[in-house]
Amino acid sequence: MSVEYATSSHRETVVVIDTSESHRRQVEHALTSFYRIATYGNTADALTAMSKSPPCAIVIDRGAEPQESCDFIATLRRNPTLAATPVVFISSSDDPATRKAAKDSGADSFLAKPYRRSMLIRAISQQINRAIERRWEKLPTLQRDALVGTMDIFNSVSDVIESGEPIAYSKVTDACGPLVEAVGTGEFRVILDEVRGHDNFSYAHSLGVATLLLLFGYTIGLKGDELSLLGSGGLLHDVGKMSIPYDVLNKVGALSKEEQDLMRGHVTGTHAYLEKCLDLPRNILLIGNQHHERLDGSGYPKGLKGAELNELARMSAIVDVFCALSDRRPYKPAQTAEQALQIMLDDMPGKLDVQLLSLFREMLLDSGR
The missing domain is CATH 1.10.3210.10 (Hypothetical protein af1432)
Structure with a gap:
């Protein structure tokens, strides 16, 4: 289920989309002192919330549902409100085809599991502070x-x-x-x-x-x-x-x-x-x-x-x-x-x-x- 956040705080909020609750908690823990975190188990709930209040960045797992992660990112890039929002793509597999699919969909960064906490922080920070x-x-x-x-x-x-x-x-x-x-x-x-x-x-x-x-x-x-x-x-x-x-x-x-x-x-x-x-x-x-x-x-x-x-x-x-x-x-x-x-x-x-x-x-x- 989603964790709602106030419109006034959207600039400090990172949205995490993942069907795995344990990974959502892992990302939330890693970013705890750096950003507000809003976690979602599916892309539909996330899109509804983000359309009302765009976040400063999005972290999405490759296995996101119901809309596949690459298709979802492509959808974001066509959305005037969310088109410029940085996206970090996370995958359990690290192969050229997956990396290319993530890049072609519009993802800004790619992380393969397992990754260090500092790598996630840096991936988000690099995009927000470009x-x-x-x-x-x-x-x-x-x-x-x-x-x-x-x-x-x-x-x-x-x-x-x-x-x-x-x-x-x-x-x-x-x-x-x-x-x-x-x-x-x-x-x-x-x-x-x-x-x-x-x-x-x-x-x-x-x-x-x-x-x-x-x-x-x-x-x-x-x-x-x-x-x-x-x-x-x-x-x-x-x-x-x-x-x-x-x-x-x-x-x-x-x-x-x-x-x-x-x-x-x-x-x-x-x-x-x-x-x-x-x-x-x-x-x-x-x-x-x-x-x-x-x-x-x-x-x-x-x-x-x-x-x-x-x-x-x-x-x-x-x-x-x-x-x-x-x-x-x-x-x-x-x-x-x-x-x-x-x-x-x-x-x-x-x-x-x-x-x-x-x-x-x-x-x-x-x-x-």
């Missing part, structure tokens, strides 16, 4: 590599979460290498500008945190491996959110007590994922564990205060708050840098390190952020 990512291809090599490399490693973390395998720290530092260089040479502004319109809000936020933590690190004189640590820690600091449903992450209005607990649990989830990597520097865990702690003890998850928070924890808290305020999200517009800093000064007395916040403000002004 215009943005095509702009990335035209950027200078350094900025392009910083964006593409960090996005790929961020999405691959979803596979680690799914499989329970450890994260390879060397892969994270390699991916962050161009970002570290771009910040060091002052060529990072275009990276922040280009990621703003991306539909993966968690990635955009994490890249922003990584970039500004690196800038903070350069400002206080950190070098070499210390900078790699800051970039990697910023990129990974919120990976626990990959298990939180999209509707909770992007809810308009106040969260319920249960939703608040679920959101706050992302810190514990982040720690659980990151500690699997034995060669991961402990300070990366510290960034993940303490970026929501506050000097007055009002933060979470442990309510640490004062001297219990070292300089790295204080820096990451400032950067995370600033990025959260200046990020564009479905439930709020982005604040300007000036507005975000003023909110931090006016509304968070005693919570953030005043000296570091002053240094952070000067850093942003000097960088023209």
Whole structure:
């Protein structure tokens, strides 16, 4: 049976069409933190719902019924309302004939089972963000590599979460290498500008945190491996959110007590994922564990205060708050840098390190952020 979704939310909704309930649940789980999901066991129900409210993308299994999947996609391409909607075609068989049939019908991407979670996320994201990512291809090599490399490693973390395998720290530092260089040479502004319109809000936020933590690190004189640590820690600091449903992450209005607990649990989830990597520097865990702690003890998850928070924890808290305020999200517009800093000064007395916040403000002004 279908899962209905509101017209106002169609731009964040991915429709999944598959006769197999278990595969529908698998796809729903894989995409849980990235999009709203509407699942359908047949093409007729899906078409009725989509005609009323077009989704941002469609995932369809080859065995869809009653209308065969290739015929159904061809029907969509003749529908003025749905003709441009990206379609990901999933098949149990991977042979040239099946791939050709999917392409000829109008499918945009093809995935053969079994596939990694990151492959599905990437297939959808590439289509939704086509215009943005095509702009990335035209950027200078350094900025392009910083964006593409960090996005790929961020999405691959979803596979680690799914499989329970450890994260390879060397892969994270390699991916962050161009970002570290771009910040060091002052060529990072275009990276922040280009990621703003991306539909993966968690990635955009994490890249922003990584970039500004690196800038903070350069400002206080950190070098070499210390900078790699800051970039990697910023990129990974919120990976626990990959298990939180999209509707909770992007809810308009106040969260319920249960939703608040679920959101706050992302810190514990982040720690659980990151500690699997034995060669991961402990300070990366510290960034993940303490970026929501506050000097007055009002933060979470442990309510640490004062001297219990070292300089790295204080820096990451400032950067995370600033990025959260200046990020564009479905439930709020982005604040300007000036507005975000003023909110931090006016509304968070005693919570953030005043000296570091002053240094952070000067850093942003000097960088023209």
